[in-house]
Amino acid sequence: MGIRFILMVNKQGQTRLAQYYEWLTLEERRALEGEIVRKCLARNEQQCSFVEHRNYKIVYRRYASLFFLVGVDNDENELAILEFIHLLVETMDRHFGNVCELDIMFHLEKAHFMLEEMVMNGCIVETSKANILTPEMVMNGCIVETSNANILTPVQLLEKTS
C-alpha cells in the first residue's frame, strides 16, 4: 500500500479534506494532522517538498492558499506522488473550473468522489481525467441512467435531445 492518507489543508492550518487509507481513531487523526500541518506549513518555498514524519513520508505541494499533503510509505516514489497531486488538482480544475478552496468545502462529497475514483485502498487506480469524471457526470444527470443499466454517452444524450 503506497498512499496512507491525503489531506487538504488551507494556509491557516484548517483541514478541508481528509481521506485515510488506514484506520486511525479520531484523536489519532487530529493529533497527526496537527503535527504534520505545523511541520509542513512552516517550510518555505525554497525547501524541498518532502518531509519525513514518524514512519511516513509526507509529500506536499501548495496551490494558492491550499496545501495538498499526501502521506506515503517510505519506499514510495516521491516524484510520482508529486505528479499525482498535480493530476488531482488538474482533475478538480476540469470539473469545477479553476478550483478553489471554497469549491472543495461546499462540494466536499464531489471532491471525495473524484479522489475515490483515482485512489483506492492507497493505490492509484485511474489516471485518465475523462474516466475519473464520468461517474461524476452520471451523478449530475448529464447522462441518463436507466434501470437496466443502459448508459448513454453525452454524445448520445445530445443526439437524443436534438
Next chain:
Amino acid sequence: MIRAIRACKTAAEERAVVRKECAAIRASINEDDQDYRHRNLAKLMFIQMLGYPTHFGQMECLKLIASAGFPEKRIGYLGLMLLLDERQEVLIDLNHSNQYIVGLALCALGNICSAEMARDLAPVVERLLQFRDPNIRKKKNLQHTIIQGKNAKAALCSIRIIKKVPDLAENFINCAASLLKEKHHGVLITGVQLCADLCKVSSEALECFRKKCTEGLVRTLRDIVNSPYSPEYDISGITDPYLHIRLLKLLRILGQGDADASDRMTDILAQVATKTESNKNAGNAILYECVETIMSIEDDGGLRVLAINILGKFLSNRDNNIRYVALNMLMRATTLDAQAVQRHRATILDCVKDSDASIRKRALELLYLLVNENNVKPLIKELIEYLEVSDQEFKGDLTAKICSLVEKFSSEKIWYIDQMLKVLSEAGNFVKDEVWHALIVVISNASDLHGYTVRALYRAFLTSTEQETLVRVAVWCIGEYGDMLVNNVGMLDIEDPITVTECHAVDAVEVAIKRHTSDLTTKAMALIALLKISSRFPSYSERIKGIIVQNKGNLVLELQQRSIEFNRILQKHQNIRSALVERMPVLDEATFSGRMAGSFPTAISTSSGAPSNLPNGIAKPATAPIPDLLDLSSDDVPAPSSSGGDFLQDLLGVDLSPTPAPSGADKPPKASTDVLLDLLSIGTSLPVQTGSSASDILSSSQDDKAPFANFNGLASLSSLSANATSPANAAPMMDLLDGHGPGPQKPEENGQAYPSLVAYESSSLRVMFNFSKQPGSPQTTLIQATFTNLSSNVYNDFLFQAAVPKFLQLHLDPATSNTLPASGDGSITQNLKVTNSQHGKKSLVMRVRIAYKTNNKDVLEERQINNFPQNL
C-alpha cells in the same frame, strides 16, 4: 452550515455550531426524513473531518445504501467509507446489475473490508475479476471502460483481501496474471499492483510470475515507452508515468535475487534510463524509479554506472526535490558501489552547503558515509571551513558529524587535536560533552604534544571566549600544563613562537571564571585550574587566592564549597599543596572508550565532569548501590601518588570497619546524607531544603567550630576534609589529605543514609552490613554484607545464609567469592535486598547462618540480628 462554521472565529464558537448542527441532524434522522438524508450525511462527513464524533450517522449510511437511486447509494457508500471502520460488519451488494453500483460496492469493500469480510467475499470478487460481458462490451465503448474500471477496482479489492487473509492469495494468482495482458491502463496498473502484492505475501506467486510474466511485463513496458502520444494518459509528454513506475516496481520485485529474470529486463531498463526525458518532473519520477530498480536487481555493473550517472545528473539539477531524492538514492547506493558514488563527492559537498535544510541534512549524512582514510583530510578541511559560515541550526548537526569523523579517522594525534580545536573555536557551543571529554583524554595521552596543545588552546581562547567547550578544554589544559604554556616547553617546528607570562595564564583563567555566560561546570573547572596553577606559579599564589575568595559567597553551593576548600588548602596546607595538585595521571583511553560504548547515558547523568575534567579524587565507595555511581567511581579513581594506595584502602576500611562509627551512628544521619548527596550532585540542582541544610552545616563548621564538635565526627566520616578544621580532627584530616593523589578529596559514600552495622562478630569472623536505599522505594533496603576473617586460617566453601520473618522479603545476590583469606587480608562481599512490607512500623530482623571450612573442619555459626537501625 459550512458557512456558519467558517464564520466562527474561535474553537469554542465552532464547537457550539457543530453541536447545534449535530442536534438538528439527529432530529432529522429520528423523523426519518427521506429528502434530507443525503444532505445530512454530507454534513456529517464535514463534521467528522473537523474531528468530531459522528457515530449516530452510521445507520443513516446503511439506509442510504439500501435505497434505490444511484446518487443516494453513492453518497451512502462514501459515508460508509469515511464514517465507518473495519470493526463494523457491513453488508454490500456486489451482485447488482448496474455496473456503477458494483463499482461503488467494490470500492467501499476495497477501502474498509475486514478479514472476515474478505474471507466471505473473496469468491465473488474473483468472479468479478474475470467477468467481462461481451454483449456490453460490444454495445458501447464508454460502458466498456466502466467495466474495466470495475475490474481495476476488483483487482485492488483483491489486494486488500490478500493483505487481510494471505492464505487466499493462490486463488488470485491466475487472474492476476491474465490482468497483465490487459490493454486498459487502469486495469493494467492495478493488475501490476496486485501482482506486486501477491509476490510480497507468497513466494509461490513470486516464482510463478517470474517464470511466466517477466517477458510480458518487459514487452508491456516497451510498448508504453515507445507508445505514441495518447491524450488521455499523457502527462507532460510522457504516457502514463504511473504505469511506468508500477511496472518498474514489479520488475524490481521480480528481479531481486534472480539473475535470470534480471538479465531479461536489463535491455528495457537501459532503454528507459536513456530514453526518458529528464526535463520534466514526470520523466524524473520514472528515471528515479528506474534507478532504484537497477540498484536492486542482480546486475553486472554496467547498468549501475548508468544509474549512478543519472543520480549525478539529478544532483546537479536545480530543483530541490530532485536533489533530495538523488541524495536519498545515493545513500542506498553507497552500500553497493561506494566507488561510483565517490565520483560525485564534490557535488555532494556542494549540497551540504545548500540553502535547504532537508537537502543539507541528507547530503551531510551521505558524505558521512563516503568519508574514508584517503579523503578524510580534505573533506574535513572543507567541512570546517563551511562550519564558519553555516547557519546556527545546522551547526549542531555538522559539528557532531565532523567530530565523529575526526575521531573515527584520527590517525595522527596532532591532526586530531588541530581539527578539534578548530571545531571548538568555531562551534564550541554545539559540541557534545562526550566529544570534549574524549578530546581531553587524547590530549592527556599525547604527552609530547602537551605544550603545543596548551599554547594552541591559549591562542584560540584569546580569540573566541564565547565557545563554552573551548573555554573548558583550555582551562583544563592551562590548569594541567600551565607551566608548559609559559616556558614554551615542547615547541614544535610548525608553531609560531608565543610569549605568555605567568600573569597572562592567570588572566585567562580569571576571564573564564568571571564570564557571565560561563556555566557551573566551566566555573568549577576554572577554580580547580586556579588551584593548580597556584602551585605551578607560586608568585601568583596571593592573587589566585584573591580570585578564589571572591567565590566564597557564591550562590551556587558547589562553587562556594569548593572555593572555601581551596582557600583552606592555600592558607593552611601549603606543605601538601604541591602533592595535591600534581598533574593528572594519564587518562586511560581504553576505559574511557569502553565506557562511552557501554554505559553511555548513565555516564552523562552522573556528573557533568565525570570522565576527566574535575580531578576529584573520588574514593571507591564502600557501597555503591546505584550502578552509574559505581561506574563513575571505578573509572575516576586516579592512580594515587606514591603513598596514596594504602590510604585509599584505609578509607575503604574506614567505611567498612566499625571504628569510626560511634558519633555518626547515634545521630539521625540525615544531614550527612544531604552533604553526601551534595558532593555527588556536581552541577545538578538540589532541592532547596537540602541545599540550605547542608550549607548550614558547612558554614557552621567553618565559623564556630566548638559547638559543632559532634558534627566533626560526621564530617570526618564523610570526609568533608577541608572544612573540618577543629583541632581534634586536624591530624586524621591531614592523613586523609596526604593519602590522596591530586585534587581535593571527596570520598563519597553514595546515598548511604544509614550507619554501618557490625552484624556479627566473633573471635574468628566479622560481618559488616552497609545499608542504602534506592531513591523512590523506601521499603527496599540494599544491604552489602562484608565478611572479614579474623583468624589466621583460610576459610573455604564460605556460605552465608539468611532468613527473615514473613513481613520481609529477602533477595540474596551471589557472593564475590567463597574463599576468605586469613587474618583480615581480604574480604568477601555479598549484596542483599530486603523489602519491608511493614515499613515504618516494624524494623528489620534477620537470622543468619554462616558455614565454612577451615582446616578441613566444618564450622557453622548462627545468630539473630535485631539491632538493625530503625526505620529501615
